[in-house]
Amino acid sequence: MIDEKFDAIVVGAGMAGNAAAYTMAKRGLKVLQLERGEYSGSKNVQGAILYADMMEKIIPDFREDAPLERHLIEQRFWMMTDNSHTGLQYRSDEFNEESPNRYTIIRAQFDKWFSSKVREAGALVVCETTVTELVQDAYGKVIGVKTDRGGGQIHADVVVLAEGVTGLLGTRAGLRKIPKPTEVALAVKEMHFLPQEVIEQRFNLKGNEGVVIEAVGTISKGMTGMGFIYSNRECISVGLGCLVSDFQASGVSPYQLLEKFKSHPSVAPLLEGSEVKEYAAHLIPEGGYNAIPQLYGDGWVVVGDAAQLNNAIHREGSNLAMTSGRIAAEAVFQVKSRKDPMTAQNLSLYKKMLDDSFIMKDLKKYKDMPKLLHIQSQNFFLTYPQLVNKAMENYLRVDGTPKKEKQKLTMKSFVSARSWAGLFGDAFRLARAWR
């Protein structure tokens, strides 16, 4: 049992929790961080791309000793059918800058490093400890936590809920609802190990350069979802995720989809001869702006995935998690500095600061996107990728058919799949949700 009272208790040591605990401890607050895993990162799953700008705002010189894999110089987007893909590719030497913008990382290593910084900043970090309950006073104010170690209650002025996507603690305490199956994706991921030089050869890389491939199409069988391939130093992360509601409706298992993705003729050669050493599955919040719950209350704030702060359209999550953790910590620090109580009214500062940040601006911008992609999933994730690939094949195959006839054939295949009104309708809805 810990007898002291803390300024803040942080539940969870993922990106959001570490950012919050680090920022508060660095500002001199007395912080206790509780993590159920054996160590920070042991339970956490990510592709994983680290966005340096957001990390720099927490630890400016993180590049000096953080475990980074490769900095990204190239992004490929693939629209796939079962035996082909049409790609869009951006590669730039500009990304070989002195302080690169995006890196691949391995979360188990990165979180462990981040946690060591939290400890150095002065927070008390206790792992292998699950918070089982939020302690509330007679007025419903959160005043502390109980853990599976027994020993009664631990008290703090404020509890920062950084417990990840399922957010069981907050939902059990009635602070928010359990995310709906239409609001979360289930992703599975494998780590394929290969010698460094083989990875560099296969992806056309040198030194620490890295590539990301993101893919949609028949690989998700018409479900809202995507596949990814990330190059690390000595391994390749390959994974795929779709909305839980779509998995429920289709009866397809994520593992079957991943096997199919890996055996695709465009993917298999990249993985050939590799040794799989890790397999992981995790949920991703994908409900966007409309799924964000109440973010603060008397004695508590919620950050990161637990607050559904995830930009699925741009595949950004960890940066929203660490930024919301940092902002929540700064808000707590301001309230504390004024010697004000941690009431909902005072903690609403966190929401105001979040509204002013890129997080809420981006999520608000795409607020109609998750619903649109879900309702039109057959079109966007099955029909259109097939049509685009067919059109490419038709365009490239030289078989004596006059070009005019080929064009007609392509147009005809689009119109027979969707009427002109349907095609324009989808384009219009997509443009409106994207604007």
Ligand SMILES: Cc1cc2nc3c(=O)[nH]c(=O)nc-3n(C[C@H](O)[C@H](O)[C@H](O)COP(=O)(O)OP(=O)(O)OC[C@H]3O[C@@H](n4cnc5c(N)ncnc54)[C@H](O)[C@@H]3O)c2cc1C
């Ligand atoms: C397959 C996959 C690929 C992804 N790729 C990317 C990517 O490339 N880039 C990107 O930016 N984002 C990506 N994301 C999203 C990103 O991983 C998340 O947005 C991010 O990890 C959220 O951080 P968090 O701290 O909120 O939650 P988490 O990282 O999930 O951390 C929550 C922590 O809380 C702990 N915890 C939970 N309950 C309790 C409790 N009761 N008591 C104590 N501890 C508790 C957990 O053990 C965990 O350590 C990906 C996600 C997945 C699943």
